[in-house]
Amino acid sequence: MTSPRHALLHTLLLLPALAGGTAFAQTRGDTLALSFDAARARMIERSDKLAAAHAAVESKELQSQGLKGLGGPSVSVSGLAYAYNANLNLDLDPLNQRLGQLGQALPSPIQGLISQMPIPQLPNSYTINRHDTGSNASVSAVWPIYVGGATDAVRGFVSAQTREAQADADQAGHEVDTLLVQRYFGAQLARxxxxxxxxxxxxxxxxxxxxxxxxxxxxxSRVERLQASAAYEEARRNARKAEDDAALAAVALARTVRADGSVAPQTPLFLISTPIEPLGYFIDSALTRHPGLDKVAAKKSQAEQLHEGEEALRRPQVIAFGTRQIKGGNADWVAGLGVRWTLYDSVDRDALSASSMKKVEQAERTDAQARSDISLLVERNWRALENARRQYLEMKASVELAQEVVKLRTSGLREGTSTTLDLIDAETNQAKVLTERAQAANDYVQALAQLLESAGLSDKFSDYIARADVRVN
Incomplete structure (x- = not known):
């Protein structure tokens, strides 16, 4: 027979069980509901980081396009119009003196005759003025027929820079994909x-x-009452902290997808209960698709082109040139070939050539190290994914145990074998275990994103969402 004390406990303490999957916030008019694919499309369209990376690629592509004709002929037209005014002052005193000396040297009869005839004197000075206007125009052409391969080296260097910019853009794409996974599913977990x-x-x-x-x-007793009060205060603190964390995660997600209001993620945390592709699959993919290796290859190509440019300076250069006045009739013109070959230079070309070859060697060594590091990174991420998968599956027993303990404490409280604090502890532990299992699912999702990024497969993340057979709703 149930005692009055047990009946009172039964009436006051048998409350609704902890409900899973309760929504954290009510949907408002300014809330944007987005699936992961929709969030990714929005982020790609609006990401400043991606836009900057694409602008860098386009800049290099335009530069490469602008240098396609480097080394070909160039033709220019020049013209000028002019006007001038020139004055020349002549001193005639020496001439007057000379004329007087000549008169004295003549025979006496002639001197007498000249003395009877007045001869005007020249002025002391005379100014001559010239002024005119005119114009001139000509067309010139220069054609570097052979420059030792320098122009090809320049074009190859810029092309390699374009490939490096594309590798950086690809890496930026993988990074923003991983960032979106972190914030999208992080917001799901926090909520x-x-x-x-x-x-x-x-x-x-x-x-x-x-x-x-x-x-x-x-x-x-009063002690039991104080214990219940302390448990409630702790629950309040935990709830406020979780609410703040969820609000911050929501803001981070909204900033990532450039949303004005809040964002409600619609794709739940997920897990593929069976192992995915083996480690070798991801390592092979990384060694062919990782943007870091493409960047190292582009750096090596740049070093090779710089070396070729150094070698081009050792070779002779042949240039054709010509110019002609633009006018009718007998116009002036000139045309010819110029050859230049440096026989001695104060710069040590052998040392510079050896230096550029060291750059090539550096790139080769960097490529080898990068392949080793990337393979290790892929393996670490693959193992982290497997650990997260096993942890989530193994926590099933902990969840079932926590649920059974709540049922047991509820029944024990009714029968008088458990206390209020026992039931509170059981319910608190159940919330903790459910949160930890959701955290394990998020660990799986984040490890998957890291694995796909390291393997150069970030764009395949949605395929794994479609393969998931466990969803944490």
């Missing part, structure tokens, strides 16, 4: 944790209120 903590707070609040009534009825 779920906040929902569990909020539900736990509400349930424990009801127990706290019931404990106050039981204390007033004299069926529990």
């Amino acid at each position: 779920r944790a906040a929902a569990l903590r909020a539900q736990a707070e509400r349930t424990i609040a009801q127990h706290d209120s019931a404990a106050q009534k039981m204390l007033a009825a004299g069926v529990i």
Whole structure:
């Protein structure tokens, strides 16, 4: 027969069980509901990081396009129009003196005759002025027939820079994909944790209120009442912290997809319960698709082109040239070939050539090290993914145990074999275990994103979502 004390406990403390999957926030008019694929499409369209990377690629492509004709002939037209005014002052005093000396040298009869005839004197000085206007125009052409391969080296260097910019853009694409996974599913986890903590707070609040009534009825001690109150305060603190974490995660996701309001993720945390492709599959993919290797290859190509440019300076250069006035009739013109070959230079070309070859060797060594590092990174991420998968599956027993303990404590409280604090502890532990399992699912998702990024397969993430057979709703 149930005692009055047990009946009161049964009435006050048998409250609704912890509900899973409760929504954290009500959907509002300014909330944008996005699946992962929709969020990714929005991010790709609006990401400043991707736009900057694509602009760098386009800049190099335009530069490469502009240098396609490097080494070909160039033709230019020049013209000028002019006007001038020139003055020349002549001093005639020396000439006057000379004329006087000549008169004295003549025979006496002639001198007498000249003395009877007045001869005007020249002025002391005379100014000559010239002024005119005119114009001139000509067309010129220069054609580097042979420059030792320098132009090909320049074009090859710029082409390699374009490939490097493309590798950087590809890497940026992988990085923003991984960042989106972190923030999208991080927001899912934070929202779920906040929902569990909020539900736990509400349930424990009801127990706290019931404990106050039981204390007033004299069926529990003051210590038990204080224990229930302390548990409720802890639940409140945990709920507020989880709510703040969820709000911050939501802001981060909204900033990532450039949303004005809040974003409600629609794709749940997921897991593929069976192992995915073997490690070798991802290592092979990384060694052919990782943007870091493409960048190293582009650096090596740049070093090779710089070496070829150094070698081109050792070879002779042949240039054709010509120019002609633009006018009718007998126009002036000139045309010819120029040859230049440096026989001696104060710069040590052998040392510079050896230096550029060391750059090539550096790129080769970097490529070997990068392949080793990337393979190790892929293996680490693959093992982290497997550990997260096993951890999630193994936590099933912990969840079932936590649920059974709640049922047991609820029944024990009704039968008088458990206390209020026992039930509160069981419900708190159940919320903790459910949160930890959701965290394990998020660990799996994040490890998958890291693995795909390291293997150069970030764009395949949605394919794995479609393959998932476990979804944490």
